[in-house]
Amino acid sequence: MLATCLYTVATRVGANRIVRGGKFHHPFGNPDLPPREEYAFRYAFVQQTIRALCTPVQQPTVFDVETSVVA
Amino acid sequence: MAEPLRVVHYINAFFGGLGGEEEAQTTLSLQDGALGPGRLLEQLLTDEGQVIATIMCGDGYFSEREEAVVTQVQGYLRDLKPDIFVAGPAFRSGRYGLACGRLCLEAERLGIPAVTGMHEENPGSDLYRPAHLYIIRTAASAVGMQPALQRMAALAVKRGRGLPLGTAAEEGFLPRAVRRTVRTGIPAAVRAVDMVLKKWRGETYRSELSVETFEIIPPPPPLSDPRKTLFALVTESGLVPRGNPDRLPAATATHWAKYAIAGMDRLVPGEWDGVHGGYDNTAALQDPNRVVPLDAIRALEREGLIGRLWDELFVTVGNLGSLNAMKRMGAEIAGLLVERGVGAVILPAT
Numbered sequence: 001m002l003a004t005c006l007y008t009v010a011t012r013v014g015a016n017r018i019v020r021g022g023k024f025h026h027p028f029g030n031p032d033l034p035p036r037e038e039y040a041f042r043y044a045f046v047q048q049t050i051r052a053l054c055t056p057v058q059q060p061t062v063f064d065v066e067t068s069v070v071a
Numbered sequence: 072m073a074e075p076l077r078v079v080h081y082i083n084a085f086f087g088g089l090g091g092e093e094e095a096q097t098t099l100s101l102q103d104g105a106l107g108p109g110r111l112l113e114q115l116l117t118d119e120g121q122v123i124a125t126i127m128c129g130d131g132y133f134s135e136r137e138e139a140v141v142t143q144v145q146g147y148l149r150d151l152k153p154d155i156f157v158a159g160p161a162f163r164s165g166r167y168g169l170a171c172g173r174l175c176l177e178a179e180r181l182g183i184p185a186v187t188g189m190h191e192e193n194p195g196s197d198l199y200r201p202a203h204l205y206i207i208r209t210a211a212s213a214v215g216m217q218p219a220l221q222r223m224a225a226l227a228v229k230r231g232r233g234l235p236l237g238t239a240a241e242e243g244f245l246p247r248a249v250r251r252t253v254r255t256g257i258p259a260a261v262r263a264v265d266m267v268l269k270k271w272r273g274e275t276y277r278s279e280l281s282v283e284t285f286e287i288i289p290p291p292p293p294l295s296d297p298r299k300t301l302f303a304l305v306t307e308s309g310l311v312p313r314g315n316p317d318r319l320p321a322a323t324a325t326h327w328a329k330y331a332i333a334g335m336d337r338l339v340p341g342e343w344d345g346v347h348g349g350y351d352n353t354a355a356l357q358d359p360n361r362v363v364p365l366d367a368i369r370a371l372e373r374e375g376l377i378g379r380l381w382d383e384l385f386v387t388v389g390n391l392g393s394l395n396a397m398k399r400m401g402a403e404i405a406g407l408l409v410e411r412g413v414g415a416v417i418l419p420a421t
Binding site: 001002003004006010012013014016017021022024025026027028029030031038039042043045046047049050053054055056057058059 | 285286287288290291292293294297300350351352353354355357358360361362363364366367368370371376377415416417418419420421
């Protein structure tokens with residue numbers, strides 16, 4: 001699955017499972033957060049990518065990271 | 072009457088008359104005069120040009136030794152100093168098209184105007200059009216040899232004599248991603264409204280700019296059990312080991328590389344460089360896991376939430392990537408992953 005913040009490009013190109021990420025220069029990061037929180041965000045994001053891979057889809061589908069998930 | 076232009080022609084071994092399986096491995100050679108389709112090319116050039124030499128190579132030989140062949144051809148071109156370099160036409164033959172494109176690029180770099188021809192869907196066309204090469208649009212097969220060579224000869228003469236060229240449609244070459252400002256005498260707003268009215272009325276209209284469409288890939292079924300799945304990390308973010316050992320370019324990449332990540336619990340800042348020219352690499356360099364989340368994936372591995380991560384990271388640079396180059400690289404990487412039993416890919420993209 002594709003992890004990117006440019007989800008509109010991703011859907012147009014036809015990637016089927018897309019997880020919407022942090023800013024495009026750090027899809028799995030958030031430098032505004034302190035390191036522990038940033039890692040928690042990344043961990044939640046990676047969990048979401050696994051969930052997306054386990055979800056049936058019929059067409060390009062965008063999944064969001066649930067920021068409420070606790071590491 | 073001006074002197075005939077001195078033309079060097081490149082053909083593959085198949086068109087050089089060496090049929091059969093072995094022809095793909097034919098060694099590079101340089102011969103005087105025209106050979107194979109070069110003879111028709113010469114006829115079509117009439118007294119404007121003459122094929123002084125033919126460079127011939129098997130497509131397999133070329134693709135396996137591209138850099139060495141290029142070096143030799145550069146040598147030939149420097150010695151012969153032709154006015155024009157013509158390659159192909161390659162029609163739909165992929166390796167031939169790639170070879171023609173590469174050699175035309177090298178000729179242009181040596182200051183020799185180059186012309187080739189191939190079918191629009193030849194991988195060589197998408198790869199080399201953005202390099203602003205002149206690629207005549209041809210039919211899918213050698214059935215279209217005559218019209219292809221006719222247009223190639225005409226374009227070659229114009230370029231060789233420094234004559235002004237028409238648009239891609241007029242000269243018959245594939246659009247080169249070059250935009251020329253042309254005065255139409257009609258403001259864009261008026262043209263746009265006229266176009267939309269035609270479209271609305273169901274009349275034919277012609278777009279000024281055509282938008283690329285993408286093929287639909289049916290989604291694979293979901294993973295039955297991630298805990299039993301082998302995952303792989305593939306990225307276009309251009310995150311490479313310090314020093315960029317495989318020289319991935321900042322843009323328009325045509326190759327990819329793989330790097331060992333076995334035993335790594337995370338990506339260590341300082342050990343990785345960001346070479347992708349399309350985004351600010353600062354955040355990535357401070358903590359590469361922000362782009363390739365190895366630390367979090369390893370955590371999931373340890374916790375048994377995923378099966379295992381394949382111990383190589385696949386990297387290319389997606390900046391200004393040619394669609395066909397990316398398709399080819401994707402297919403190459405996917406082929407390797409399938410062989411290794413990888414069931415899922417996480418693809419960080421920037």
